[in-house]
Amino acid sequence: xxxxxxxxxxxxxxxxxxxxxxxxxxxxxxxxxxxxxxxxxxxxxxxxxxxxxxxxxxxxxxxxxxxxxxxxxxxxxxxxxxxxxxxxxxxxxxxxxxxxxxxxxxxxxxxxxxxxxxxxxxxxxxxxxxxxxxxxxxxxxxxxxxxxxxxxxxxxxxxxxxxxxxxxxxxxxxxxxxxxxxxxxxxxxxxxxxxxxxxxxxxxxxxxxxxxxxxxxxxxxxxxxxxxxxxxxx
Amino acid sequence: xxxxxxxxxxxxxxxxxxxxxxxxxxxxxxxxxxxxxxxxxxxxxxxxxxxxxxxxxxxxxxxxxxxxxxxxxxxxxxxxxxxxxxxxxxxxxxxxxxxxxxxxxxxxxxxxxxxxxxxxxxxxxxxxxxxxxxxxxxxxxxxxxxxxxxxxxxxxxxxxxxxxxxxxxxxxxxxxxxxxxxxxxxxxxxxxxxxxxxxxxxxxxxxxxxxxxxxxxxxxxxxxxxxxxxxxxxxxxxxxxxxxxxxxxxxxxxxxxxxxxxxxxxxxxxxxxxxxxxxxxxxxxxxxxxxxxxxxxxxxxxxxxxxxxxxxxxxxxxxxxxxxxxxxxxxxxxxxxxxxxxxxxxxxxxxxxxxxxxxxxxxxxxxxxxxxxxxxxxxxxxxxxxxxxxxxxxxxxxxxxxxxxxxxxxxxxxxxxxxxxxxxxxxxxxxxxxxxxxxxxxxxxxxxxxxxxxxxxxxxxxxxxxxxxxxxxxxxxxxxxxxxxxxxxxxxxxxxxxxxxxxxxxxxxxxxxxxxxxxxxxxxxxxxxxxxxxxxxxxxxxxxxxxxxxxxxxxxxxxxxxxxxxxxxxxxxxxxxxxxxxxxxxxxxxxxxxxxxxxxxxxxxxxxxxxxxxxxxxxxxxxxxxxxxxxxxxxxxxxxxxxxxxxxxxxxxxx
Numbered sequence: 001x002x003x004x005x006x007x008x009x010x011x012x013x014x015x016x017x018x019x020x021x022x023x024x025x026x027x028x029x030x031x032x033x034x035x036x037x038x039x040x041x042x043x044x045x046x047x048x049x050x051x052x053x054x055x056x057x058x059x060x061x062x063x064x065x066x067x068x069x070x071x072x073x074x075x076x077x078x079x080x081x082x083x084x085x086x087x088x089x090x091x092x093x094x095x096x097x098x099x100x101x102x103x104x105x106x107x108x109x110x111x112x113x114x115x116x117x118x119x120x121x122x123x124x125x126x127x128x129x130x131x132x133x134x135x136x137x138x139x140x141x142x143x144x145x146x147x148x149x150x151x152x153x154x155x156x157x158x159x160x161x162x163x164x165x166x167x168x169x170x171x172x173x174x175x176x177x178x179x180x181x182x183x184x185x186x187x188x189x190x191x192x193x194x195x196x197x198x199x200x201x202x203x204x205x206x207x208x209x210x211x212x213x214x215x216x217x218x219x220x221x222x223x224x225x226x227x228x229x230x231x232x233x234x
Numbered sequence: 235x236x237x238x239x240x241x242x243x244x245x246x247x248x249x250x251x252x253x254x255x256x257x258x259x260x261x262x263x264x265x266x267x268x269x270x271x272x273x274x275x276x277x278x279x280x281x282x283x284x285x286x287x288x289x290x291x292x293x294x295x296x297x298x299x300x301x302x303x304x305x306x307x308x309x310x311x312x313x314x315x316x317x318x319x320x321x322x323x324x325x326x327x328x329x330x331x332x333x334x335x336x337x338x339x340x341x342x343x344x345x346x347x348x349x350x351x352x353x354x355x356x357x358x359x360x361x362x363x364x365x366x367x368x369x370x371x372x373x374x375x376x377x378x379x380x381x382x383x384x385x386x387x388x389x390x391x392x393x394x395x396x397x398x399x400x401x402x403x404x405x406x407x408x409x410x411x412x413x414x415x416x417x418x419x420x421x422x423x424x425x426x427x428x429x430x431x432x433x434x435x436x437x438x439x440x441x442x443x444x445x446x447x448x449x450x451x452x453x454x455x456x457x458x459x460x461x462x463x464x465x466x467x468x469x470x471x472x473x474x475x476x477x478x479x480x481x482x483x484x485x486x487x488x489x490x491x492x493x494x495x496x497x498x499x500x501x502x503x504x505x506x507x508x509x510x511x512x513x514x515x516x517x518x519x520x521x522x523x524x525x526x527x528x529x530x531x532x533x534x535x536x537x538x539x540x541x542x543x544x545x546x547x548x549x550x551x552x553x554x555x556x557x558x559x560x561x562x563x564x565x566x567x568x569x570x571x572x573x574x575x576x577x578x579x580x581x582x583x584x585x586x587x588x589x590x591x592x593x594x595x596x597x598x599x600x601x602x603x604x605x606x607x608x609x610x611x612x613x614x615x616x617x618x619x620x621x622x623x624x625x626x627x628x629x630x631x632x633x634x635x636x637x638x639x640x641x642x643x644x645x646x647x648x649x650x651x652x653x654x655x656x657x658x659x660x661x662x663x664x665x666x667x668x669x670x671x672x673x674x675x676x677x678x679x680x681x682x683x684x685x686x687x688x689x690x691x692x693x694x695x696x697x698x699x700x701x702x703x704x705x706x707x708x709x710x711x712x713x714x715x716x717x718x719x720x721x722x723x724x725x726x727x728x729x730x731x732x733x734x735x736x737x738x739x740x741x742x743x744x745x746x747x748x749x750x751x752x753x754x755x756x757x758x759x760x761x762x763x764x765x766x767x768x769x770x771x772x773x774x775x776x777x778x779x780x781x782x783x784x785x786x787x788x789x790x791x792x793x794x795x796x797x798x799x800x801x802x803x804x805x806x807x808x809x810x811x812x813x814x815x816x817x818x819x820x821x822x823x824x825x826x827x828x829x830x831x832x833x834x835x836x837x838x839x840x841x842x843x844x845x846x847x848x849x850x851x852x853x854x855x856x857x858x859x860x861x862x863x864x865x866x867x868x869x870x871x872x873x874x875x876x877x878x879x880x881x882x883x884x885x886x887x888x889x
Binding site for chain 1: 827866869870872873876877878879880881882885886888
């Protein structure tokens, strides 16, 4: 039990660390932005930003919401989906006539409930790598189909609620048995207009979550993005 | 002792009063010399003591007329006091001969009138006997037969017996004024009417004329009883048909009025007699009506009137009626002066009739407003209104007619509101009723007329749009070679851009819009579609040359993006293509995308923006080419090389 608590504490610390790293990064970006508000330095700053590398034009801050759960589990009758969120950074590089290569890093939570009483929250550091392809319709909003993979490392898990005392053969998920790595694929559709990005996607993990169960994680995402540097390129 | 005191007093006055002789002008006409005495009073000098004036013998240039005015009188502390005499000689001089002799003499003749007036004043107020006399001078001799008039004044008001006679004009008058100055009892006036001597006997009662008899050689030719006045005077309640009245304190001069209109015998029959009396008053006024600061004017009250107080309900009705009539009048005037109606008067059936009706309604409304204005101005305060409008308001007191211009000529139509202003006792309430009916009636006509003109206007707008669309379409069909067939050795894509664009737009947009325009039934929708169609055609006509030029844009810009550098080996310079990324993507992917958009435009606004976008692209590419040495432009060029999505290229090119 002590080991379990230690692990939980470690996971929490890691979570906090990752959030701090992310915040530091974004704070730096916003600090640059707020600098530009200074009227005297505005022109110089703008010039400096104007000469930023072009790949930064396609770097965006991403935030999103998801509904996630376990699939292919033996306990599928007792499982239900939970809501989670993500925040991260993503970039894209044009490749060829209609395709793009996307890369990024997300900090995301994917949750599910068991027996409608116990809720498990898993925290992941995701590394999506995927391609997108421009579709011939809605070209003014860059309507694209996307397909790719995502590697995840679990940086923590928590359980809220306790299993009821009942029959001994009742299966119980245990965060200590959760695997630390996951990988999977996703596909979806995205749109882009000026500085804003919107995406719908579906993710399927291929690794088991709990060593004792067959179920892997899946999720449906709604993501929103904001291209941080495009507005300086005027 | 007393004599000594009086002597000293006189001496004192003599010291302060001074005599003045100076030239002056009387009545703007008589230039002469006046002698007067001025008395010092504080810082001012006032006239005091004897006064005399005698004008020069006034001779008008190139005229034989001789005039002279002489005045004598007395001032007391700046006011007329005591006897004032006026003598005005008005003669015509005729020179007959110069009689020779030791002393030359003129043989002349003077004919004219010597006018005399004697007025008595007391400290500036007419008081006592006033006389005027005219003596006729014929051939230098004063005639015994002359004209004269005598009045008595009490505190400025003519009272007591008066008389006048005029030998030449054969007029005379006599009568009595009561203590308040109003005519009382029998007044006899004689005058000539069409050369026939008439004697008029009037009976007044305290200034009210109650009977007028005209005699011609002792034969009664008119016996007019003012029964309305007698009735009013007899009535103790002071009320006639709900109209309250009192007796006025002020005098109203010779004309006796009780609301008689100008055609009323009670008005007309006074006229000649009053004129005869007025002549006498004018003769007095000729000498008495000036120097108002120094003397009071003689007041001839003569007649009274009844002061009428009309029912208060009338005020309430007028309070609503007047603004309503003003609004109606404004509406009618706006309609009658509306250029649309005037211009299309004969193009819409029934509009001439409505024009005539509204014009007639305008006149009748103005008549009612005139009555209200007279009421508001107090015109009927001393005039019995029912006497003024014995048959109600003319034009609205019975069914009438109005005329209007039609294409056939002038026509007449019936004007009958079904309700009339025919009761002199209830004029205001009847006007209220009639105005309501008139408004309802005219509102219907105006509504109909406005509806007609709107339809007419709408049709005119649509006709004009039709014409414009046809004109523009015909011009564009020719401009864009719409009817040209594609040669067999060429495909549609190989045809010029303007030809292709117009074909595509015609098939996908213009013809469709035209169909909708023709099918549209709602005016607003039809106009909107028509305006869209004309906007598109006008834009295409205006931008034809630009559109034609678009297809040459890549080759045109190719020269801009080419640099020549000296060739060390050959005479011909080395051609270098600069900024291949910018040129390639700008004139390639993005330009083609813009052209596609041009073909798929669905509105005039879209087409306009998309044309402008291509123009802007060319300008931007030219600007970048001109700035090709800038390292930033070089970086942009490199960045663009890997881009193939139009919106991304557009963004990077900052379009």
